[in-house]
Amino acid sequence: xxxxxxxxxxxxxxxxxxxxxxxxxxxxxxxxxxxxxxxxxxxxxxxxxxxxxxxxxxxxxxxxxxxxxxxxxxxxxxxxxxxxxxxxxxxxxxxxxxxxxxxxxxxxxxxxxxxxxxxxxxxxxxxxxxxxxxxxxxxxxxxxxxxxxxxxxxxxxxxxxxxxxxxxxxxxx
Numbered sequence: 389x390x391x392x393x394x395x396x397x398x399x400x401x402x403x404x405x406x407x408x409x410x411x412x413x414x415x416x417x418x419x420x421x422x423x424x425x426x427x428x429x430x431x432x433x434x435x436x437x438x439x440x441x442x443x444x445x446x447x448x449x450x451x452x453x454x455x456x457x458x459x460x461x462x463x464x465x466x467x468x469x470x471x472x473x474x475x476x477x478x479x480x481x482x483x484x485x486x487x488x489x490x491x492x493x494x495x496x497x498x499x500x501x502x503x504x505x506x507x508x509x510x511x512x513x514x515x516x517x518x519x520x521x522x523x524x525x526x527x528x529x530x531x532x533x534x535x536x537x538x539x540x541x542x543x544x545x546x547x548x549x550x551x552x553x554x555x556x557x558x559x560x561x
Contacts, residue, residue, distance in 0.1 A: 396403075
């Protein structure tokens with residue numbers, strides 16, 4: 389026992405130092421465990437945030453892709469709209485030309501033209517009759533004029549002889 393006590397006194401300082409060192413190390417490991425626990429909490433919080441960020445980033449990528457698709461669709465729709473507008477313009481022009489040839493309007497115009505033509509034909513017939521009558525009257529008047537001129541020529545030599553004799557008689561007197 390003495391041996392034990394001597395050994396103990398001899399090594400007690402070392403044992404105390406070692407037990408103190410063990411207690412320091414135990415305290416350090418507890419501190420490290422606390423730090424690790426805190427870090428684990430931070431890591432779990434950060435991993436939750438990171439997963440949320442990943443979800444947000446994924447959603448952003450999806451939305452970005454969707455917006456690009458929508459922009460492409462809008463560009464296609466604009467091109468289609470322009471095509472449809474040009475087609476509409478062509479159809480309107482064609483409709484305008486077709487409206488010029490509206491059957492009801494054309495029939496009405498045809499009827500009006502026929503009526504005008506009938507009136508003009510009637511007026512022309514009257515003018516032709518009038519012209520023929522005037523022409524025949526003119527021919528009759530020319531014939532009468534010739535007859536009268538012939539009578540005048542017949543009467544003029546007699547009058548010229550009478551006048552010459554009157555002039556001679558007056559000269560003689």
